Amino acid sequence: MLTENLKIKDIAKALQVAPSTVCRALQGRHNISEATRKKIEDYAAKHHYRPNLFAQSLQKKKTRYIGVMLSSIPNMFFSQVIDGIEAVTNENNYFSIITQTNESYEQEVKKIENLEWRSIDGLLVSLSSETEDLTHFKRLQEAGIPIVFFDRITDAIKTHTVSVDNKGGAYNCTKQLIEEKGCSRIAHITSPQLLSITKERLDGYLTALNESNLFISDAYTKYCAHGGKKSEEIAIAFNELMTLPKPPDAIFTGSDRITMECLNLAQIWKEKTGKSITIAGFSNFEMPEILNNNIITVKQPAFEMGKLATELLFELIDKKDKSPQKYFDKIVLPTTLNSNHLNR
Amino acid sequence: MLTENLKIKDIAKALQVAPSTVCRALQGRHNISEATRKKIEDYAAKHHYRPNLFAQSLQKKKTRYIGVMLSSIPNMFFSQVIDGIEAVTNENNYFSIITQTNESYEQEVKKIENLEWRSIDGLLVSLSSETEDLTHFKRLQEAGIPIVFFDRITDAIKTHTVSVDNKGGAYNCTKQLIEEKGCSRIAHITSPQLLSITKERLDGYLTALNESNLFISDAYTKYCAHGGKKSEEIAIAFNELMTLPKPPDAIFTGSDRITMECLNLAQIWKEKTGKSITIAGFSNFEMPEILNNNIITVKQPAFEMGKLATELLFELIDKKDKSPQKYFDKIVLPTTLNSNHLNR
């Protein structure tokens, strides 16, 4: 574009052939003689020919851009996912356009519209915590844009999904609290109720409690409407729990932000009242060992998740024109449990 | 694109005017009667007309995309910067394409080429730690693509830059180690020597030591060639320091990763030898309070930095065709010092 780029016409003129011939050669078609193909390819390579993407897109309605939609970039988990996505897009000469929903349904809808306008070739989505209505995604899919859901997924749309074993991770973490830390009154502060991940983690948590015949109470589960984006809501949940007639001796936390914030709150609580409370939960912070409280964390394979989701998306993009996809993968990756106890 | 979009021709036909008239109206030009302009605008709004960006780009060589180049997305500081960039691009109906250099000069050059091919309208850059030769950026700039440097900046290219007061931040942090923590043998583990930020931080560190007449030794400053991306290099630096004849009693750390890793190493060191070492340094981790060791951190206004850099870039993009920019801003933002001591 910038540096007076070579155009197909230029090559045609230089080589005394028709533009259409050059085009065919460059597309690696077979209805062309070996000799002219080679001649054209060599010339193009030598002069660093790069097709004009706008002209190509205008014609083919393909952009080599994929959209990525997630709640928040400065979040350890998501930024690691993006890293994985970048690795694959880059390899395939695609670029990704990353947008944040900030956990807002309204923003999600608006940004889908923008991405549609930009004519992305496919979309990777982790749902906002407010999203119930999925028509904006359905519209996109019907318009021929393949979608792959990751992390916060949905059954309501037929496509590939990549998630982690949230139930298992929650179960293991809770179990560890019970067996290693000797906790018996375990509360749960988690993300908004609508999210798939919230339900699965709650399930694992309750299963572990049940198995050990431990105290279960609805008052022990707190949902944060903003998914922990606002620290006040976590503080409120924490204080409500601690001022219950029977306060918990541990809190199992359902997300990165909630885990960090609760660690902080627990420390302040201890300084104020002298009573300590154990925190354990989901977090993709790289080095849980340097956090105090001897914390147990459930870590998700975020990079892997981004990588896999993108690979599946490319599969859908490639197959699109050929045969309609019949079967969809529901990939579930394992989580890992980290604790000082286990690591040292 | 997808949903059988309205085209200018369609509007023209429906309203019985020429395509060129529609075009003028939609561009808000003045050589058109108020009546027809209104008529066309109303029709377009009612039918949700959105121009085809490829056609537009093909014509105007403008894409409404900007490129963003930084070393690593899953890094607290950079992901917060991206958040700030997103806020501004989004507001201006632009999109950003984010690419990682992974601290590699080679990748930086290659990705600049790709971005150039995509015809971005402007570029935001934080240099890779290997970069010495800047011709790839100069070429881009000469081709008419405005660039703004942030964080890891350079003097060798005339343009706007946004950075933080690295020297001041380093000075304050070191001073705090001396005065509040009573440390007297302070070492420094930092990023690669080439980076602007490394030099400035070293300067602040040395100034503080000098002022207090404290021990200074070249052996006390360790550079991590990979900017801390590899944890081994940090471990090596740490161990070399601790096994010196006169080991330090504190380490001032020059980046997010290095700070976290050193905290971890210090903890292990303490468990192994019983000797404790104080860590303090640059980190954009949100809640330093929950880290142990009573850590002092220097925090950078990352979001603000992304926001400002993007605003400056848009200024350059807008002005480009009009008058050549003569004076460039060198914005330096302040850092903040966080410590348990100060906050409570």
Add this chain to the structure above:
DNA sequence: TTGAAAGCGCTACCAC
């Protein structure tokens, strides 16, 4: 196997 030409949707120039 190759070439000529139309057209993707938009903009800008030149006539009226």
Add this chain to the structure above:
DNA sequence: GTGGTAGCGCTTTCAA
């Protein structure tokens, strides 16, 4: 003020 039209660079018929 408004309309006709060429052309951005590429792809894709269709004809030779």
